[in-house]
Amino acid sequence: MRRKHTIPTYLAFGWLAVSAFLAVFGSFLPVDSYQTIHGDFIDSPPFTSGHWFGVDSNGYDIFSGIVNGARLSIFVALVSVGIGGLIGSVLGITAAYYRGKFDTVVSTGFNVVLSVPNLVLALALVAVLATNVDINEAVPTWRRLTTLVISLTVVIIPILGRIARAATLAWSGREFVVAARSMGMRDRHIIVRHIVPNVLPALIAVGFLAVGVVIIAEASLSLLGVGIPDGASWGGMIARGRNDLEYNPHALYFPIIVLALTVISTNHIGDVLRGGLDRREGRL
């Protein structure tokens, strides 16, 4: 009766598979490094032979920028959602399972972080963590990358933590949990065997949405000049393309389109997964 997989879902999975492929194998593909300067092709429009997506006013090939930018954009998104999701769900699940004071502290903590707009929080953390002892010395790229990931992780923790807490609250009152407890099962086992498998689907669904949030946040930070420098990510390319949008709009369009497609895909998959959950809950 209901179609489980529709064409948009396949497209979304396909697009994410392509991006993931680029992220992992992008550097092995026969594509120039994104830092190669093609002096003869400066300002070439799209569909120039050899440069499908054109070349920007610095001589950087946009196609190779997109292929290579996937690596950092997706790496940053996956790592911060992964770590943030892990910390958030451990906090959320234990808080909701044990309740009491610990729960009050954790949920207040989530509320505190959530009351500051995402970008303000990430910006402030980047600013504080990336300050050198000698303030005039430039911060190395790897340190900017780590601070970026840490800041975005902090943004993700309460988003996923709250979901984990709410789902655990709903499940820990169920009969089978009460039964397990009355049989003398240890809390740790109940959580791992009975709570986590039930909470996980909701977390994965929201995790996909969180990946979209992080990709957008990373691009916003790049636009503000505190992201990964030198156009090494999609956001960095947008930031660079913004500088000559009057003469080279394609340097802006292509990374924007790629970024938007990725976020649409993650949001769509997150949505489909969540819809599936509602149906499962509905049948109970």
Added chain:
Amino acid sequence: MRAAYYLQRSAQLLIVVFCVTFGCSLLLQLIPVSPAEILLPVGSPEERALLTSEIGLDRGPIGYYIKWLGEFVRGDFGDIYYSGGREAVSSRLAVAFPRSMWLMIYTQVLALAIAIPLGVWSAYRVGRRTDRVISNVLFALSSVPSFAIALVLVLLVGVRWQLLPTLDYQPYSSGIWEHFKHMIMPVVSLSVGLIASYTRLLRADMIATLREDYITMAASKGLSDRRILWRHAFRPSSVTLFTSAALNMGGLIGGAIVIETIFATYGVGFEVFAAISGRQYIALQSIVGLISIFYVLFNLIVDVAAGYVDPRTRDRRINA
């Protein structure tokens, strides 16, 4: 009973404001360099020592926070330091705040004005082609980040067609059209995502409401569909919508950093960014404190207002 509930809720929200500002001041202590050194790059050690004690950094984390809080409550948000002088944060905010306020109000009005009819209509036609088209288009739009829309607008409307100015803000006093001309693009780029999320919220709640018995009852009395939709179904369905709208207000006032930077609106979001990139940590702490107060305030207003919009939630909330 209800008064006690709101009191408890206010206390909870106050705690949030305390934690946010205290966390901010702890972050300040985490910087490996003394803030005085950052704020006075060319000052002598005596001048720096004077500044450190003026800010209260020599009193330890707690002492510093108490001093800051005392001044903050009295409306002294600290100073912004630059080479050769200083400026009160409050005087900067006096300029920036109205800009963000207008931006936020226009964005919300535009988003709600489009989302409410769309949401009601697509819930009324649920499953039909119009509903599917509206839902899918909005879904795709909601995934496009606001800065992408802003940059495309700047490119097409501002640069190609030269219809609207791409930078700056004009107050009402320089003419209503001047004022709006500078607001259209930032407001549109901020609203697109909100329209999508508001429509989805309203549609979902409307669909649930339209299945209720009293709707069938109203229909069997022979009331017109239009009357049922707007008079009977809309009000109880709008609680989630308005909650979400109110919660967005705090974020729109301080969080529209990228949009305010792209269009040079220079509102509160831009002040946050300027404070961070200029390492004005005291200013940052005060502004973030203010933003969180707004968030908390709108939160409280939502709680109270939801009780009036849908009286059934009053008891539900108290019992919950």
